[in-house]
Amino acid sequence: MENLIEKKVLFIQKDSPFVAEYIQFFKNKKWEVEHCISGASGLEKIATWEPDVIIVGQEVSGFNPFIVLKNISSVILSASQLLLFLADEDFLKKIERDHEKWEGVTSHIVKVPVNVEKLYEFCRGWNDETSRLHLSDVLYTFPKTKITEGSMTQSKKVVLVKEEIKKEEVKKELPVSSIDSNDVKALRQYLALKEKELSELQADFGRTQEQLNFTSKKALEMESEYKKLAEQQETLHKICELLSRENEELRERYSKDANSREQEVL
Known part of the structure; x- marks a missing residue:
């Protein structure tokens, strides 16, 4: 009997009928499935759960x-993980x-419904090379006519600029145009959440340290008491030997x- 290799798949997408169908199908195939509706919880889940496949929907x-x-493709994603965008x-x-904005994050697009x-x-x-070639029709490919000569030239310029920045070891940041006000608000909320978690962890660490100090103090007191009891036991042992x-x-x-008295009587 062929051994079934169970894998883990994470869906990052708001609830929808087709996502529910996909989740149930993967579960029926004995895969471990997790579902996050928010981007922040999805990013955190990837870091902690380490899924084999990550499927992101357009509604997050x-x-x-x-x-x-x-964030997934540039920071979190490893070579052994598959990232799909529906x-x-x-x-x-x-x-x-x-x-051009989406360049680098659109290598695995799946057109829905699929x-x-x-x-x-x-x-x-x-x-698997053979399986990937056989199933390549699952992935969406943009028509070549959509890419004009002008855009190709612009893409080359962008690549050259990025290489120059890398040589000078200047930190790259996302263009302001690629982030809208909702993204900034969401990022701030996410950072605030992480700061709160860090504060709680620091508080827990402080309480744990206090408990450890208290336990250490008690251990020292018990050790001192044990030494006293050991000394008392040794003293009692000597007294018993003397008695x-x-x-x-x-x-x-x-x-x-008694023997002397017996002799006198005799």
Whole structure:
């Protein structure tokens, strides 16, 4: 019997009928499944749960999907993890209009609706060369006509600028144009949440340190008490030995006196 390898898949997407269908299908295939509706909780889940497959939808609470994908692909994602982005036709048109912004985070796009069985098979065999080629129709490819000569030239300029910045070891930041006010608000909320968690952890650490100090103090007191009891036991042992010797001497003396009296009587 073939051994089934269970994997872990994380969905980051608001509740929807098709997401519910996908989740149930993967569960039926004995995969471990987690579902986060917000970008912040999704990013945190990736770091702690380490899923094999991450599927991000176009409707994410808190952050817009670009920010989520950017954080995953540039900071969190490892070589052994698969990242998919589910987008409908309208959203794909939006990406095509601003494809330079999405460059680098759109290597694995799946156009929805998609056959859930094909999606599952792709996720299961994505790191196998034969399976990946056979199932490549699952991934969406932008029409080449959408990329004009002008945009290609602009892309080359962007690459050159990025290489120059890297040489000078200047810290890169996202363009202001790529972050809207909702993203900034969501990022601030996420940072505030992390600061609160850090504060709580520091408070827990302080309480634990106090308890450890108290326990150490008690241990020292108990050690001192143990030494005192050990000394008392040693003293009592010596007294017992002394009394035992005195008792033995008294017995010998009594025996001699008794023998002497018997001789006198005789």
